[in-house]
Amino acid sequence: QGRVSSIRTANQEIRADAVLLSLGIRPRVELARQADLRLGETGAIWVNERMETSAEDVFAAGDCVESTHLISGKRVWIPLGSTANKQGRVVGINVSGGAAVFPGVLGTAIFKVFDFKVAKTGLNMREAEQAGFSPLSAIVRGYSGAHYYPGMKESVLKVIADQKSGRILGAQAVGEGPSDKFIDVISMALLGRMDCSTLGNADLAYSPPFSPALSPVLVAAHVLQNKREKVFEWITADEVKNKLERAADEFVLLDVREEKEVKEKRIPGSLWIPLGQLEENIGKLDNKKEIAIHCHSGARSYKGYLKLKHKGFKNIKNVDGGILCWPEELKGAL
Template sequence: MRLIIIGGVAAGTKAAAKAHRTNPDLEIILYQDEAEVSYSACGLPYILSGIIPNRDEIVIRKPEEFKRDGINVETQHYVESIDYKSMQLTVKDLKTDTRKTISYDRLILATGARAIVPPVKGVNLQGVVTLRSIEELDRLKYTIDSTKPKKVIIIGAGYIGLELSEAFHELGIATTLVEKLDRILPRFDPEMAQLVHDHLIENNVEIILNDGLVNINGINGRACSIEIESGRLVETDLIVLAIGIKPNIELAKKGGITIGETGAIKVNTKMETNLEHIYAAGDCCETIDRVSGEITWVPLGDIANLQGRVAGDNAAGGNAHFPGTLGTSIFKTFDLNVAITGLSETAAKKLGFTPKSVTVKKNDKARYYPGGKEVIVKLIADKKNGQLLGGQVIGQGASDKMIDIAATALLGALTCYDMENADLAYSPPFSPVLSPMIVAAGALSSMLKK
């Protein structure tokens, strides 16, 4: 039995490891088009900033280490096509530029996603970059070292754009964020996103809203300014395109695999595609939103790992299910820890819920204990029955802890009435006597009872 996995970052390598544990007799081959395998793409902003001094630290396992577990990792191998009927792949060795055909018994697609490059003039100029892969990071680092940019423009004010704003600030490069929408962080409710907006301004990040990229101008093959919809011309030394990512589905589509309405590969909870013996996992496939029940696409590293584990288990003869996501995510920008789970109030309204919300501002430790920091917690529940719909946490304090409590509460389909009497761990060095989550749930309960 031969399992072939296409893609070797998060989902692919996790699938390989799990498949091997489930069935150690399985022959496993993993094809990866990059030179590196098994690296943490989420670590890229911290290598850029220098918080993580050595780029090799985000490489979790080397191909040789996989080999020891009987997993054959072939880097710089690009899978060109899938022939479902003959159960064969055509693979191109990018080092030698040669092709071969290989058969599979089970196939897992973990082809990931890539940065969207907008179709405007000048995107191919030097000094215009995207940052999704370790190769792109290496190129960006080289560009910075060799050209010493003083100004950078980041197109797109999502998580990556905001993480990169901090990274460039650390490098002493003046940062301008350009966002087509009327605000940053559209997944968050407007007043919560505004807190982050204000914090960026305080840290000297220039933010241009309601203004999309029209084209990029260059001198001697190098980008020197951008033109935006308002007609404004903004000079710069470096441009990062962070308007979003899209799933790598071309191979799947060509091979007859169904693409869902989100644009990513359609899978069931076993991570099976429409074609027998072919699975998909990670940023290339869609999933279910557990709060709304809608089909969604959540390209995040932890979800890729969870899906990879399920796909790997099933491809090796197991019987695992991935029940979907809550869209939980967190990022850090400057001194703020910014986190969300479930639906925003805005999203909940659109989906037909009757959301009510409270926002509380609390310390994350006992007020009198040194080192406590603030968290602003917004908690949202359905007026009908108190069912929790989502949470957002922003602050210098333990947003990660608060959001994980909220995410676990959503997983348990708990109400604000359940959470107002939650028995969370209290001691002055760790929490105020009532956790900010309990205080928020209590306030929400009182509001709903009225």
């Protein structure tokens, strides 16, 4: 009584002990308005690359100004302390007779929710589409070290690239693992306008306590390259859900995870054959139907995909991001 117990969204109810309301923020531009300075399209103060306002020799920096997004080229308002400090330096140099520029931002940001580190840089899929790109994404699981090393923590990494040029456009990471490291590395790739082939060969530090031998950043770049070169076909979890609901007769969702994982959670309507038993159970699969293969995050199901392809299956797809990307809470069932 008198305490919050859950929140109700359009399609589900989520139990909660506390609810945080994010009501949005606005730039404080009253002073600029009074001084008749130009405001930009975002509502924040317009400045040029020298951080000079529309009035000569009047400079502004920090949360009250808008910037240029280095990927989309659009004017954006992303007020962050990291940006304010760089802009302050540029203003300081310029007001004291120097010549410094602040080219813009990537929107790189990070925060922590309990043990979860949530980070992003560049554009997400929707923003990339709005900016005129044809975005592709790769979702991979990444550990803070080699998988056999004790105490490793995991983060899920999503990297976005342009289908046509291969240019890396953005990334997001979430989990207890090295979300910060993944995002900072990709932020550098964005600054250097790298494509997925260049990023896939980046020489990153490796030793078991610090990273898997093949960094998850590089794995994501390789997946993006494979997608661009159409090495395999894929399907999103949302598309799978749609097909199971609307065309279940012509569609098979094949789960290749281990028994322990299936007991924890399973997608209703899926056919379960562990990867190691796929070949001996191949007769259970109808190769006239469309088959989508999933595992936890997409790596084992890719092996399953290759096995089926080798056996002559044509209409097969790997589920992007696996069960990790399933849009609803799931229960276990054998």
